[in-house]
Amino acid sequence: MNSSLAEEALEVANVLRESIAAAGGVGLLRRAVADPDVRAEAEALVDAVGLWDIAPLGDPLELEVAAAACQAAGFYALPYPVAERMARSATADATALVSATPIALVAHGDLPLRWTGVDLDGRMHRLDFPGHAALGTKLAPFAVEMATEPTGERALASAALGMTLQSWWLLGLLEHAVGDTVKYTGEREQFGRRLIALQGVGFQLADMAVAVEGLGELGKYTLWRLATAGADALVDAVALRAAAQSAAATVLRGAHQLHGAMGFTDEVDVSWLSRSSQMVRRLPEGAHATAGRLVRLIDSHGWSDFGHAEKTAVPRAAEGVRYA
Numbered sequence: 001m002n003s004s005l006a007e008e009a010l011e012v013a014n015v016l017r018e019s020i021a022a023a024g025g026v027g028l029l030r031r032a033v034a035d036p037d038v039r040a041e042a043e044a045l046v047d048a049v050g051l052w053d054i055a056p057l058g059d060p061l062e063l064e065v066a067a068a069a070c071q072a073a074g075f076y077a078l079p080y081p082v083a084e085r086m087a088r089s090a091t092a093d094a095t096a097l098v099s100a101t102p103i104a105l106v107a108h109g110d111l112p113l114r115w116t117g118v119d120l121d122g123r124m125h126r127l128d129f130p131g132h133a134a135l136g137t138k139l140a141p142f143a144v145e146m147a148t149e150p151t152g153e154r155a156l157a158s159a160a161l162g163m164t165l166q167s168w169w170l171l172g173l174l175e176h177a178v179g180d181t182v183k184y185t186g187e188r189e190q191f192g193r194r195l196i197a198l199q200g201v202g203f204q205l206a207d208m209a210v211a212v213e214g215l216g217e218l219g220k221y222t223l224w225r226l227a228t229a230g231a232d233a234l235v236d237a238v239a240l241r242a243a244a245q246s247a248a249a250t251v252l253r254g255a256h257q258l259h260g261a262m263g264f265t266d267e268v269d270v271s272w273l274s275r276s277s278q279m280v281r282r283l284p285e286g287a288h289a290t291a292g293r294l295v296r297l298i299d300s301h302g303w304s305d306f307g308h309a310e311k312t313a314v315p316r317a318a319e320g321v322r323y324a
Contacts (some may be wrong), residue, residue, distance in 0.1 A: 003220060004303065006064050012049055013068035019045045026176075026269045029276065033080035033141045036134065039111065042080035046073070056086055056165070057157055060227040067168040067223055074172030077276035079142065081108040083165035088122065089158055092116040097162045098125055098148055099284035107279050109144040110134055117148055119291060120163070122156035123206055126150060139278040156231035163237040164222050166280050167244040170217055174212050174251045177273050180253045181205065184262075201258060202264040208254045218243050230266060235297040245287040250271050282321045 005013075020028065021043060032038040046052075051069050054062040066086045073082040078165045084107075091114070091158040091160040098104035098117035109115060109129050117125035182205060185195035195201050222240040255270045256263040264268050285293065296314040 003217060006061055007067055008061060009064040011126050012051070012065050013072040015049075016046065016069055017072040017075055019089050020072070020078055025076045026197070026272050029077050029079050029265075029272055035264070036142065039079050039108065039142075042078050045078070046080060046082055046085075051082070051086060053167075054086065057161055057226070057230070060223075063227055064224055066165060067219065070165045070168040071172035071175075074169035075176045077173055077273055079108075079180045081113075083169045084108075084164070085113070087158065087162040089116045089118070089155065095158060095162060096127065096146075097159070097166065097284050098127070098146075100125075100150070101146075102148060104148050105135075105140065105147050105279070105283055106146045107140070108142050109146045110142075112193075115146065117146075118155055118162060119161045120159055120238065122154050122159040122231070124151045124153040124155050126151055139275055143279060146317040155233045157226070160226055160231070160234045160237035163241045164219070164226060167215070167222075167237075167240045168219055170244045170248060170277060170280050171215050173273050173277055174215070174247055177251050177255045177270055178205075178208050178212055179297065180268070180270050180273075181208065181258050185258055195258065195311065204254045204258060208251045211250040213242055215240075215247040235294070235301055238290065238294045238297055242287070242290045245281050245290060248281050249287065252277065299311070 003203065010224045023041060024031070028038065028042060032042065046069075049068070049069070054065055056066040070086065073080070081094055081096075088095045093113040093115070094108045094109050095116045095118055095125070096104070096109070098106065098119055100119045100123065102119070104117060104127070106115065106117070106127065115129070117127045119125065125285040128149070129144060130145040130147060132145055137143075172245045176196040182196070185201055185205065186197045190198075196205070218240055222233065222236050225236040229236075256274065259268060259270055262268050263272055263274075281287070
């Protein structure tokens, strides 16, 4: 298995990340919470990269580009539905992960986009925005209630894609949280010693870094499964989502602990990153529900492909997929 993304994907991600950094980084999120119209600036940054023309399920390289772009957007918690737009169905501008209930909370659902929804079982839903104001809460500043109605269509690959791209978005956010925590503990002194020199702090930082590294490797494997198995990769996407939720708990808990009280203030990026992660981590299902779903999927469909992948690997030139 090749553990690196394509050069084209990395280039697109670097351009997007640099553009967001130049526009203020997490500061763009701060401004958008105060004034939701600032989201138009975030949209313009993504438009400039030309991401809306790609079809992630139609081409392995474009799938890598989509994942890398979501990772770059997540690094700064860009206030715009990048993953949802790249996971869009054929009849929509954006497709959100929703629960199979009459009402769903959708981040940025008030934007002028044609929305559809897909639940984690792969059932498609029509989404209707009744015009209510966004919740505007600390943990869901851009969330709006949308009415859902099943269409009767099944789209397992769309559900798998949505979960995968959201997990890559969360991966970028967690990378930023780890980096900021390493920097903070390297600068902060306690009892005449830098925090990072304390053994317990070093162990905690190592746990955080390992969680992110493991999530990144599983994310690459899941891209390979999506590119080669399509709808059959649903169990792998659920596994990636469960891993992302677990990694987020490890990383953000550690980031808050090591920042101390500062980690809960608006002055530090970690606080904004942690809040921005909440909807992705908890909706449409939280960690416990996702873990239960994964167990049921493995029980009903098996997970033999995970061990079978290397045995049936096909040369890249023949298959056209990087992760073989």
